[in-house]
Amino acid sequence: MPARPAASRSASPAVPAVMAAGDLGQLFSALTTRGYQVIGPTVRDGAVVYDAVDGPDALAAGWGDEQAPGSYRLVRRRDGAIFGHRSGPTGWKRFFWPPELRLWQARRMEDGFRVEAEPAADPPRRALLGVRPCQLHGLLRLDRVVAGGPYPDPRYRAARERAFIVAVNCTEAGGTCFCASMGTGPAATAGYDLALTELVTDGAHRFLVEAGSEAGRAVLSGVPHRQAEKDEVAAARVLLQKAAEAMGRRLDAGGVKELLYEKFEADHWDRVAERCLACANCTSVCPTCFCTTVTDATDLAGGRAERRRRWDSCFSVDFSYIHGGPVRASVKSRYRQWLTHKLATWHDQFGTSGCVGCGQCITWCPVGIDLTAEVRALRAGGERGNGV
Amino acid sequence: MTKVPPEVLGEHPFLQNLSPEHLRTLAAWSRELEFGRGELLFREGGPATGLYLVRSGRVSVELHTPDRGPAPVQTVGPGEAVGWSWLIPPHRLRFDGRALEPTRVILIDGEPLRAACESDPELGFHLLRRLVGMLAGRLEAARLQILDMFRRR
Amino acid sequence: MAVPQPVLEPMVPVTAKVLGVRRETPDTWTLSLEPDRPGLPAFRPGQFNMVYAFGIGEVPISISGDPARPERLVHTVRAVGAVTRALAGSRPGQVVGLRGPFGTAWPVEEARGRDLVVAAGGIGLAPLRPVLYHVLSNRADYDRVVLLYGARSRAELLYRRDLERWRGRFDLDVLVTVDRPDARWRGNVGVVTALFQQAAFRPEATVALVCGPEVMIRFTLLELEKRGVPDHRTYVSLERNMKCGVGTCGHCQLGPVFVCHDGPVFRTDRIRDWLGKREP
Incomplete structure (x- = not known):
């Protein structure tokens, strides 16, 4: 994001620090005394969601999750890991690009109406604790879309500029993860203030801590820590390596943009459409899906009007409506739009993939459509209708 | 009624790049005609006269209907050609052609033209290729008209 | 191409008074508008504004007036939906909202000498x-x-x-x-x-x-x-559904472009592949 150059967040100190798991409360204090509201993973409605947490006790400690296409289940862990779960359904984008937001109100006057913009953007300072590397990439890509163009969204930008990010590297691969093949994990490389790697061994539960910004170093200085031992750094490296290797799922990203452009007319889209319910779950859980719509309303007397912005999805039939009908009337065309945007046109528009390999669209798809499998099928298909 | 020199014939876009020899053949049956505003160049039901090459003015291709009077279908302007009934049996005109303004055309007589196309397949091919291009254009235009693309949906 | 920056937040409209309404066709009206706030960015031929009808909604409408007279914003509206019907039915003195001008322009400079x-x-x-x-x-x-x-x-x-x-x-x-x-x-x-x-x-x-x-x-x-x-x-x-006009709502996507800010005016060779596609 232009307002906060990535460079200021990327330089890690040569030697990481180590913080005892029992001192996590100190990290909370260091953040709250600096005015941050801490948002972290917590258990609600049978899932790990991100919400305000007032201390380590509120975290989803001791919980893990089993994820598979169309399936998500919380399980108790035996090792007591605090961040032993993976990405969940709610994601982080809602804290910057909220599901619903009033943009302005208008009051009818004798000579017309007056627009009253919402009070100047003054969002809370939020510390996001437990941001997975894939999700962090999701935020960085969202930055580019809604705050990196000629008309940056002022509220998003202000909220992002004030946010403090504590990333947590993934020492285990989840059931639908494929970040290793997308180059977005399992370790965070940029965009964080602090990055934690959780080390749970017999009798020692601690975090390897890397600071990625001045703000991160300042917060770290207020938390008990010591320099990491060589074997601790090595242990973290091995865990991350193993997580990458254990990731069962991969998306072969090489040439995928060209592939999707080439397969625009492929029969395979019809086969996906037979399963896709166009329910928009995938766009709702996707860390980079940004589409919104606006709704206008008046009070009963017609004296006040307001305009709200809401998340929208390219899977809804109205999404592309122009007078007379929708441009993308078929489910096939809408799934194709979504996947082609994620993996192909996003590159042309924003210079990166729109997919960060978090696997949430696979987990939360009610019929278990797996985009990595769809890409494989498109690649394998020597079928008719391949041409552009 | 004026005979048309081959060079003048060759200037019309419809006959551009035809060989001088073929132009000379066509010139033998060509004449220049002028029509005043509202005058009919040809009339539905009449024997096909030949191929009209519009040099200036505009010709409305229309059908006369008992309830609405003349119903124009398409307008043909300078550089365009009109009339192909001379090629197709029973060589009877299917539409009216009316000058919308003072109009100058070259008329190439249909009967000798047909005979020339049969006896000289090369000339026949070159003419037919142009006629097919013209027909394709008219068909495309008619299809777009049927599509009614400006209609409010 | 430099993009003119709107004076306010991109999603917040300024008000404009309807000076005149002329009926063009049975379902199309031309509104001429005077923004309440002077000094709005001038428009270039081909650009559009998001035009808002109080409490009903907002639609993208191209600017149809004389670019040498940017103080009068002229919009021709075909009444096909709730918002356009409301705009078409407005009377002189009424007030609408405006955001813009947005989008790319016709290449009137490049065409010079040709x-x-x-x-x-x-x-x-x-x-x-x-x-x-x-x-x-x-x-x-x-x-x-x-x-x-x-x-x-x-x-x-x-x-x-x-x-x-x-x-x-x-x-x-x-x-x-x-x-x-x-x-x-x-x-x-x-x-x-x-x-x-x-x-x-x-x-x-x-x-x-x-x-x-x-x-x-x-x-x-x-x-x-x-x-x-x-x-x-x-x-x-080109025309597409637009909600924001500034490239952040996603509705106007066509292949690798947003019609609102990469368009609406496109050079044909840059968009041709997508013009022929079905349900792109």
């Missing part, structure tokens, strides 16, 4: 009228200028007063056609693409600007190709 072909279908003349105003104010900058305009019927021709004035000029070739003539129509009959037969321009020295229904655009591009006008000198203006 022939200019303007091909419009139906309400597609609306985003092209500023080009004609500009060209006529700077007539010496251009060689031949041809306007090809097709509409469904005589009653559905926009800007008839302008058309008559322009037809009277010797330095502008105006060809108008209708698909469905009535008894009073004395002009051309047939689709707009058929007018190319009558148009005099030098294909190798021509810049062509095209706007109308997408079918009309596709066939007009074929006609231009047939005449030998290169792809990189033809431009089209």
Whole structure:
């Protein structure tokens, strides 16, 4: 994001620090005394969601999750890991690009109406604790879309500029993860203030801590820590390596943009459409899906009007409506739009993939459509209708 | 009624790049005609006269209907050609052609033209290729008209 | 291309007073608006504003007035939905909201010194009228200028007063056609693409600007190709659903572009692949 150059967040100190798991409360204090509201993973409605947490006790400690296409289940862990779960359904984008937001109100006057913009953007300072590397990439890509163009969204930008990010590297691969093949994990490389790697061994539960910004170093200085031992750094490296290797799922990203452009007319889209319910779950859980719509309303007397912005999805039939009908009337065309945007046109528009390999669209798809499998099928298909 | 020199014939876009020899053949049956505003160049039901090459003015291709009077279908302007009934049996005109303004055309007589196309397949091919291009254009235009693309949906 | 920055948050409209409303066709009205706030960014031919009707909603509408008079914003609105019906039904003195100007512009600079072909279908003349105003104010900058305009019927021709004035000029070739003539129509009959037969321009020295229904655009591009006008000198203006106008709502996506800020005016060679696709 232009307002906060990535460079200021990327330089890690040569030697990481180590913080005892029992001192996590100190990290909370260091953040709250600096005015941050801490948002972290917590258990609600049978899932790990991100919400305000007032201390380590509120975290989803001791919980893990089993994820598979169309399936998500919380399980108790035996090792007591605090961040032993993976990405969940709610994601982080809602804290910057909220599901619903009033943009302005208008009051009818004798000579017309007056627009009253919402009070100047003054969002809370939020510390996001437990941001997975894939999700962090999701935020960085969202930055580019809604705050990196000629008309940056002022509220998003202000909220992002004030946010403090504590990333947590993934020492285990989840059931639908494929970040290793997308180059977005399992370790965070940029965009964080602090990055934690959780080390749970017999009798020692601690975090390897890397600071990625001045703000991160300042917060770290207020938390008990010591320099990491060589074997601790090595242990973290091995865990991350193993997580990458254990990731069962991969998306072969090489040439995928060209592939999707080439397969625009492929029969395979019809086969996906037979399963896709166009329910928009995938766009709702996707860390980079940004589409919104606006709704206008008046009070009963017609004296006040307001305009709200809401998340929208390219899977809804109205999404592309122009007078007379929708441009993308078929489910096939809408799934194709979504996947082609994620993996192909996003590159042309924003210079990166729109997919960060978090696997949430696979987990939360009610019929278990797996985009990595769809890409494989498109690649394998020597079928008719391949041409552009 | 004026005979048309081959060079003048060759200037019309419809006959551009035809060989001088073929132009000379066509010139033998060509004449220049002028029509005043509202005058009919040809009339539905009449024997096909030949191929009209519009040099200036505009010709409305229309059908006369008992309830609405003349119903124009398409307008043909300078550089365009009109009339192909001379090629197709029973060589009877299917539409009216009316000058919308003072109009100058070259008329190439249909009967000798047909005979020339049969006896000289090369000339026949070159003419037919142009006629097919013209027909394709008219068909495309008619299809777009049927599509009614400006209609409010 | 520098993008003019709006003075406020991009999603917050400024109010504008309706100065006049003129009925163009049975379902189309032209509004002229005066923004309450002076000093709004000037518009370039081809750009659009998001126009808001109180409590009902907002729609993208191209700007149809004279770019040399940016203090009057002219919008031609076809009443096809709730918002456009409300806008079309507004009366002088009423107030609407405006955001903009947004989007890319017609290449009036690039066309200098060349022939200019303007091909419009139906309400597609609306985003092209500023080009004609500009060209006529700077007539010496251009060689031949041809306007090809097709509409469904005589009653559905926009800007008839302008058309008559322009037809009277010797330095502008105006060809108008209708698909469905009535008894009073004395002009051309047939689709707009058929007018190319009558148009005099030098294909190798021509810049062509095209706007109308997408079918009309596709066939007009074929006609231009047939005449030998290169792809990189033809431009089209496209229509898509738009909610934000500033490239963050996603609704107007067409392949690798957002029509709102990469368009609505596109150079044909940059968009051609996507024009032929089904449900892109």
